[in-house]
Amino acid sequence: MGIKGGDKVALWASNIPEWMISMLALADIGAIIVPIDPGAQREDLQFVLEQSECVAIIVGTGSEDEDYADTALYLRENIPSLERIFVVDDESKPETITWAELTTAGEDVDPGELQRVKDGVSPEDPVAVMYTSGTTGKPKGVVLDHLGLINKSMFSTERQGITHEDRLCLFFPLFHMFGNTCIALAGLLRGSALIMPCLSFDPSKILQAIDKEECTAIYASPSMLISLLDHPEFDEKRWKGVLRGIIGGSPCPMELMRRVVEEIGVSDITVGYGITETCSWITMTRPDDPIELRVSTIGTPLRCNQVKIVDPATGEDLPPGSQGELCTKGFLMKGYYKMPAATAAAIDQEGWFHTGDLGEMDGEGYVRITGRLKDVIVRDGIEIYPVEVEEVIYRLPGVSEAQVFGFPHPEKGQEVAAWIRVKEGSLLSVEDVAVHVKKHLAHERQPHYFKVVSDFPMTRSGKVQRFRLGELAQEEYLGGE
Numbered sequence: 001m002g003i004k005g006g007d008k009v010a011l012w013a014s015n016i017p018e019w020m021i022s023m024l025a026l027a028d029i030g031a032i033i034v035p036i037d038p039g040a041q042r043e044d045l046q047f048v049l050e051q052s053e054c055v056a057i058i059v060g061t062g063s064e065d066e067d068y069a070d071t072a073l074y075l076r077e078n079i080p081s082l083e084r085i086f087v088v089d090d091e092s093k094p095e096t097i098t099w100a101e102l103t104t105a106g107e108d109v110d111p112g113e114l115q116r117v118k119d120g121v122s123p124e125d126p127v128a129v130m131y132t133s134g135t136t137g138k139p140k141g142v143v144l145d146h147l148g149l150i151n152k153s154m155f156s157t158e159r160q161g162i163t164h165e166d167r168l169c170l171f172f173p174l175f176h177m178f179g180n181t182c183i184a185l186a187g188l189l190r191g192s193a194l195i196m197p198c199l200s201f202d203p204s205k206i207l208q209a210i211d212k213e214e215c216t217a218i219y220a221s222p223s224m225l226i227s228l229l230d231h232p233e234f235d236e237k238r239w240k241g242v243l244r245g246i247i248g249g250s251p252c253p254m255e256l257m258r259r260v261v262e263e264i265g266v267s268d269i270t271v272g273y274g275i276t277e278t279c280s281w282i283t284m285t286r287p288d289d290p291i292e293l294r295v296s297t298i299g300t301p302l303r304c305n306q307v308k309i310v311d312p313a314t315g316e317d318l319p320p321g322s323q324g325e326l327c328t329k330g331f332l333m334k335g336y337y338k339m340p341a342a343t344a345a346a347i348d349q350e351g352w353f354h355t356g357d358l359g360e361m362d363g364e365g366y367v368r369i370t371g372r373l374k375d376v377i378v379r380d381g382i383e384i385y386p387v388e389v390e391e392v393i394y395r396l397p398g399v400s401e402a403q404v405f406g407f408p409h410p411e412k413g414q415e416v417a418a419w420i421r422v423k424e425g426s427l428l429s430v431e432d433v434a435v436h437v438k439k440h441l442a443h444e445r446q447p448h449y450f451k452v453v454s455d456f457p458m459t460r461s462g463k464v465q466r467f468r469l470g471e472l473a474q475e476e477y478l479g480g481e
Contacts, residue, residue: 001084001097001105005030005120008052008129011175012036012045012068013060014199018088018099019174020184022058027146029114030121033128035175038200046075049082052129052141052337056084069093123147129337130177130276141337148279148331153186155302156281160244160270162217164191169215171197171206177276178248183219203231211238218242218266221249221463222256223456226401229259230424236264244268244287249463251369251387253394254295261291273298273369277333277346278353282307283367293366300365305330308352309361312373315348323370326359327352358385375466377406377414382444384416389447392440393418393433398426403456404447407470409478417449417473421456428452449477
């Protein structure tokens with residue numbers, strides 16, 4: 001079909017097998033995949049396709065009220081580089097190529113020619129441009145190579161103890177690095193089975209698949225895991241085969257980890273910390289680490305990584321036990337696509353990537369995340385770290401999930417709110433939470449606003465959108481001032 005090495009091809013579909021087949025096929029011939037959120041709006045889709053200079057797009061079928069192919073055809077009129085549209089559907093549309101037509105055309109390719117193309121691919125060639133979420137502006141395209149994704153996959157599965165006998169439950173979105181690299185690619189490289197229960201996150205289908213397909217490993221953000229364990233269909237007896245996996249994306253509350261390990265029996269589950277710009281995982285706990293270490297830290301660096309803590313103001317290295325910005329080396333991105341200034345701001349002249357996360361590292365190499373530079377709340381000149389406040393709130397038995405965040409305040413600079421989701425059947429009130437926090441937290445670090453909510457605004461990759469919470473709180477408490 002004319003796709004050659006270096007060409008960028010977008011993948012815009014939910015969790016379907018063809019997504020994985022496309023990723024592997026494109027990587028095989030040296031083309032570059034550009035994963036796109038299935039929920040992306042037309043404006044965001046156009047930005048990514050234009051900025052990455054995609055020559056083709058592979059699209060799923062979409063929902064009943066949304067036709068991905070029609071959207072792609074519309075955008076092609078305005079994007080000069082976009083030449084071909086492949087549709088994973090049986091129905092052919094004018095100017096599109098169906099999946100069946102694509103695979104049939106492949107039968108005519110000379111195996112010798114295919115091998116020559118494959119032999120020309122270098123480990124250091126780009127294999128993907130993955131776009132960051134863009135919560136603070138336009139998303140940036142992170143250019144990643146074969147070497148980085150493969151090595152991070154191998155070192156992380158070594159740490160987890162994943163083998164060819166494992167069956168990985170894959171419900172994390174494939175457009176996200178956690179889905180396509182940390183689970184899918186990592187599992188395939190170890191010869192594990194991939195179990196894909198649903199097109200997008202569906203607790204009922206996931207719970208059924210874990211039992212029926214005898215899954216041995218599960219991968220989720222804390223919010224996703226909470227949704228599964230709090231679901232009416234959850235039955236811990238059906239999880240008897242689940243032994244390992246990763247909780248990642250945000251800090252794991254102690255009570256959640258204790259329940260998963262001690263009550264449900266997922267004894268070898270680990271906590272991981274990674275970033276798209278670092279080709280996935282930076283640090284990870286070990287399966288035999290005590291629960292306290294698996295919750296209070298994000299583990300130690302993988303064998304292929306270096307980690308240090310620096311003073312955010314001066315860039316000077318800090319001794320063990322000091323809080324500063326976490327920096328890392330080892331299989332980093334090649335850069336942000338067509339954004340040299342942003343690349344230079346993220347990777348310093350000595351090759352260290354600055355994560356923007358605050359943390360500290362002990363003498364044994366265990367790292368603890370204490371907050372995000374941009375998430376640190378400054379109220380009346382006092383620095384408040386959301387994670388510390390959340391840990392206090394999680395000690396209350398009726399709390400299912402807690403989010404502590406800041407929002408602008410005209411006199412104090414910022415104010416602090418704590419919004420809580422309670423467990424089903426719990427009678428926990430806002431007053432109960434406020435009294436508990438007052439008892440266990442210094443006055444200057446206490447939230448002034450509490451609220452019980454039914455859910456939180458989320459990204460499709462399972463992360464709570466703190467910036468959106470801040471907007472909602474500002475509107476609710478200050479009338480949008």
